[in-house]
Amino acid sequence: MTMCSQILKTDKELTFSHVFLLLPLLLLSTPAIAQPMYTFCDSGTGNYTSNSSFENNLKHLLQSLPSNTYLTCFNITSMGIDANRVSGRALCRGDVTDKVCWICLENASREIMKECKSQEAIIWYELCQVHYSYRILSGMDAYTGKYPLWNNQEKNVSDPLSFYEVLNDLMRNLTIKAAQGPSKLMFGTDQVKFSRSDTIYGLVQCTRDLTVDSCRKCLSSALGDLKACCYGRGGGTIFSRSCNMRYGLTRFYDTPSVKGEWKTWMIVLVICVPTFAAAVLVGSCVLYYRGRTGTQNDEEKSQRALLHNLATPTAAAITQEFNLLSSQELPFMELATIRAATNDFSESNKLGHGGFGTVYKGVLPNGKEIAVKRLSKKSWQGIEEFKNEIILIAKLQHRNLVRLLGCGTEGQEKLLIYEFMPNKSLDIFIFDADKRQQLNWEICHNIIDGIARGLLYLHEDSRLKIIHRDLKPNNVLLNHDMVAKISDFGMARIFGENQNAANTRRIVGTYGYMAPEYAMEGMFSMKSDVFSFGVILLEIISGKRNSGFHLTGHAHTLPAYAWKLWNEGKGLEFVHPLLTESCPTEVVLRCIHIGLLCVQENPADRLTMSSVVVLLESKSMALPEPKQPPFSVGIAIQFNQSPTTPLSVNELAVSSFLPR
Numbered sequence: 332m333t334m335c336s337q338i339l340k341t342d343k344e345l346t347f348s349h350v351f352l353l354l355p356l357l358l359l360s361t362p363a364i365a366q367p368m369y370t371f372c373d374s375g376t377g378n379y380t381s382n383s384s385f386e387n388n389l390k391h392l393l394q395s396l397p398s399n400t401y402l403t404c405f406n407i408t409s410m411g412i413d414a415n416r417v418s419g420r421a422l423c424r425g426d427v428t429d430k431v432c433w434i435c436l437e438n439a440s441r442e443i444m445k446e447c448k449s450q451e452a453i454i455w456y457e458l459c460q461v462h463y464s465y466r467i468l469s470g471m472d473a474y475t476g477k478y479p480l481w482n483n484q485e486k487n488v489s490d491p492l493s494f495y496e497v498l499n500d501l502m503r504n505l506t507i508k509a510a511q512g513p514s515k516l517m518f519g520t521d522q523v524k525f526s527r528s529d530t531i532y533g534l535v536q537c538t539r540d541l542t543v544d545s546c547r548k549c550l551s552s553a554l555g556d557l558k559a560c561c562y563g564r565g566g567g568t569i570f571s572r573s574c575n576m577r578y579g580l581t582r583f584y585d586t587p588s589v590k591g592e593w594k595t596w597m598i599v600l601v602i603c604v605p606t607f608a609a610a611v612l613v614g615s616c617v618l619y620y621r622g623r624t625g626t627q628n629d630e631e632k633s634q635r636a637l638l639h640n641l642a643t644p645t646a647a648a649i650t651q652e653f654n655l656l657s658s659q660e661l662p663f664m665e666l667a668t669i670r671a672a673t674n675d676f677s678e679s680n681k682l683g684h685g686g687f688g689t690v691y692k693g694v695l696p697n698g699k700e701i702a703v704k705r706l707s708k709k710s711w712q713g714i715e716e717f718k719n720e721i722i723l724i725a726k727l728q729h730r731n732l733v734r735l736l737g738c739g740t741e742g743q744e745k746l747l748i749y750e751f752m753p754n755k756s757l758d759i760f761i762f763d764a765d766k767r768q769q770l771n772w773e774i775c776h777n778i779i780d781g782i783a784r785g786l787l788y789l790h791e792d793s794r795l796k797i798i799h800r801d802l803k804p805n806n807v808l809l810n811h812d813m814v815a816k817i818s819d820f821g822m823a824r825i826f827g828e829n830q831n832a833a834n835t836r837r838i839v840g841t842y843g844y845m846a847p848e849y850a851m852e853g854m855f856s857m858k859s860d861v862f863s864f865g866v867i868l869l870e871i872i873s874g875k876r877n878s879g880f881h882l883t884g885h886a887h888t889l890p891a892y893a894w895k896l897w898n899e900g901k902g903l904e905f906v907h908p909l910l911t912e913s914c915p916t917e918v919v920l921r922c923i924h925i926g927l928l929c930v931q932e933n934p935a936d937r938l939t940m941s942s943v944v945v946l947l948e949s950k951s952m953a954l955p956e957p958k959q960p961p962f963s964v965g966i967a968i969q970f971n972q973s974p975t976t977p978l979s980v981n982e983l984a985v986s987s988f989l990p991r
Contacts, residue, residue: 367439368479368570370454372447379448384415389463393440394887396421396461401433404516405539407468418468422538423459424575425518426584435459438851441961455479455570462572469540474549476556476571482564485579488529491563497525498533498578502554505535510546515539517546520584532582537574549574662737669693669739669746673703682755683805692751700751701736705744721747727793731785733808733818749818753811758804761871767907772914774813775871779922780947781815782807786864787940789817790857798824798855802863803844804870824855843878847932847961858934864943865929869893872922874907890930890960897923897957918950927957 380386388411396419400406404423409416421439423432439461443454453462455477462468488494501523508519517537525531535553537546553569553576561567566579577583672693673680682690688706695701721738728734739746757778760766782802789797799806799817806819846862848854866877869889877889886892896905902920903911910919925946931937936958938946946952 367442368455368457368481368568369477370443370446371452371477372449373451379450381448384411385417385450385465388415389417390444392417392419392463393444393461396440397433397436400436401429404429404432407538407540409467414465416465418464418466420462420468420538420540421459422536424457424534424584425516425536426520426534427458431458434851436461453572455575460570460575474552474571474573476553476569478556478560478567478569482561482567485561485564485566487563488565494525494531495558495562497523498531499554499558501531501533502535502550502557502576502578505533506547506550506554509535509537509550510543517541522582529580531578531580532584533576533578534584535574535576538572541573546574550576664737664739664746664748666739666741666744666746668695669703669748671696672701676703676705693748700753702749702751704747704749706746727788727795727797729785729788729793730814731781731816732788733816750810752808752816752818754809754813756805757807757809757815757867757871760809761804761874762876767874767909770909771912772910772919775910776918776922776947778807778809778813778815779868779871780944782817782864782867783940783943783947785815785817786860787944789823790860790940795825796857798857799860799863800824800849800855801841801844802860802867803841804867805841807867841878843876846934848934856934857939858937861929861937861940861943862934864940865926865937866890868922868926868929869905872907872910872919872926873905874909888960890927893923894927894957894960897927898959921950921954922947924954924957927960928954930960931958932961933958 392408392410395408396406399408400421400423404425404427405421407418407420409418411417421436423435427435435456435458439454439456439459443452443461443463446452446454451464451466454460501521505519505521508521509517517539518535520532520534522530522532535550537549541549549571553571553574556569557567557576557578560569566577568577569575670676672695673691676689676691680691680693682692682702684690688704691703691705693701693703721735733752734750735747736750737748739748754760760770786799786802789799797820799820799822801819801822802817806817808816808818810816842850844863844866846855846859849859866889870877873889873893875883875889880886880889880892883892886895893902893905896902897920902923903916905923906914906919925938925943928936928938929943946954
């Protein structure tokens with residue numbers, strides 16, 4: 332993960348070993364992306380007309396800003412000509428990572444479009460800002476300083492005059508550093524000791540379309556406003572169109588050293604990290620050999636006790652009966668039997684590779700075919716997934732859920748045994764040109780209906796309310812009769828009887844199928860599964876992947892493209908040519924309509940799965956009009972991936988919000 336403010340090479344370049352030793356520094360927590368600090372909508376710059384060429388150009392510009400900005404943290408561009416031209420400028424704070432920059436700009440672009448219906452507007456977040464205008468945005472704009480309300484909440488300092496003298500020197504030095512520094516980023520951070528117990532931290536930044544002199548003048552004006560608003564306070568922020576300034580008594584930025592300077596805390600880490608690692612390694616070896624030569628009580632635990640330990644849930648919502656499963660409900664299988672069934676996990680028996688393990692085909696001595704998921708030995712998440720699968724689906728029985736037949740545990744091996752699905756996963760059929768030939772409308776409709784009924788069972792009809800959180804074509808398997816079965820419940824979560832939504836700091840799922848409120852804020856509910864279902868439905872009908880769809884040039888996402896054609900009365904252009912031969916026009920258009928109602932930006936506007944099942948069966952029940960889907964689905968850009976491969980992450984943890 333790169334930083335917008337790259338470490339500059341000097342004659343004191345870090346050696347490879349230094350970089351390796353400093354690797355833990357790169358794992359610092361990601362800054363939080365909260366609500367916008369300020370939004371300015373200029374109502375006096377002309378009449379803003381809905382559905383005009385200016386608005387369409389504005390939408391396209393805002394959609395493109397994140398992808399055009401995140402690697403450099405600054406971009407200025409325009410779209411359209413003459414009266415319909417719109418200019419845009421995006422800036423991320425110089426210390427943020429490229430992914431955080433992307434996410435912040437996605438939020439800002441969406442929010443400014445929602446809040447402002449004018450020909451010029453600007454929105455400021457703590458980590459980024461977006462500005463659009465009917466005018467050409469270049470060079471120095473008229474300075475108009477703003478400051479967030481949190482300035483009024485900063486505590487007063489005991490000696491305002493002395494404090495301001497130190498602060499003033501710090502900010503003037505930073506102004507010179509940003510305007511004339513060697514990094515050319517027009518960004519600077521530094522700190523200065525004020526007293527024995529207090530350190531002042533400062534940050535300044537200019538947009539990089541300014542000249543050196545313009546940057547200096549903008550920051551000088553900001554420093555004057557900073558004194559006017561925040562004199563005597565322990566912290567303050569000023570932001571404007573072209574420059575920003577902030578200070579505080581706690582470190583609020585994360586910038587690597589730009590000149591190869593080794594600070595004291597770096598040296599301590601360099602010494603302590605390898606020392607600590609060596610100590611852990613030695614300690615582990617001692618414990619290992621003691622265990623080998625000492626008591627064998629742990630190794631002599633029965634499989635029942637081991638399963639009980641793994642299956643003991645931590646969530647209070649899980650009922651006591653799930654703490655221990657009977658051998659009839661979840662049989663154990665000897666590792667030797669599983670090895671024989673899979674030909675010792677041979678490559679020829681490999682069916683696929685998931686986030687936390689590999690799946691193999693196996694044949695038991697009685698001839699029964701099975702699928703064995705061998706969880707990664709090196710992943711703690713694999714253990715969590717193992718426990719989750721046992722807790723959640725061992726007692727769940729439904730035609731449209733893959734059945735868990737048993738498990739095996741021995742040493743480091745964690746194995747889950749499922750019913751075998753000979754037609755593998757749905758993505759193979761809908762995205763492969765040859766396999767697609769086998770799909771007529773009847774099969775597609777039955778698959779869509781099967782996924783819907785499986786989700787309905789999880790959400791409403793089972794004894795537990797379960798949110799899948801990673802629904803995608805790869806996790807929909809097909810049996811001999813092409814019946815769809817939802818699989819992979821390692822990331823699923825149980826909801827209490829009266830619980831409708833939850834928030835998490837650990838975002839799991841697959842970009843392209845994640846609901847926007849989940850990808851951006853960590854909020855998930857049954858409606859986030861509905862969003863994923865809607866994306867799959869549209870992929871089945873069109874034969875196109877949502878992931879990487881922005882590269883086609885048709886629209887930023889597949890749902891956006893479906894909505895565009897449907898809204899223009901050209902819905903049949905969205906349908907895969909092979910389906911038009913076997914599907915009544917009104918039926919497939921109705922399915923597109925249902926899919927669009929599932930991918931609405933506001934979760935409250937999405938259908939429930941019970942409604943989806945009913946509407947799929949009905950040809951006459953009225954449907955509400957869908958609104959335009961969100962600009963993007965999760966994080967639509969793919970980092971170092973081919974455009975045909977869905978981007979997956981096992982975990983993305985951040986400070987307050989927020990992806991397998």
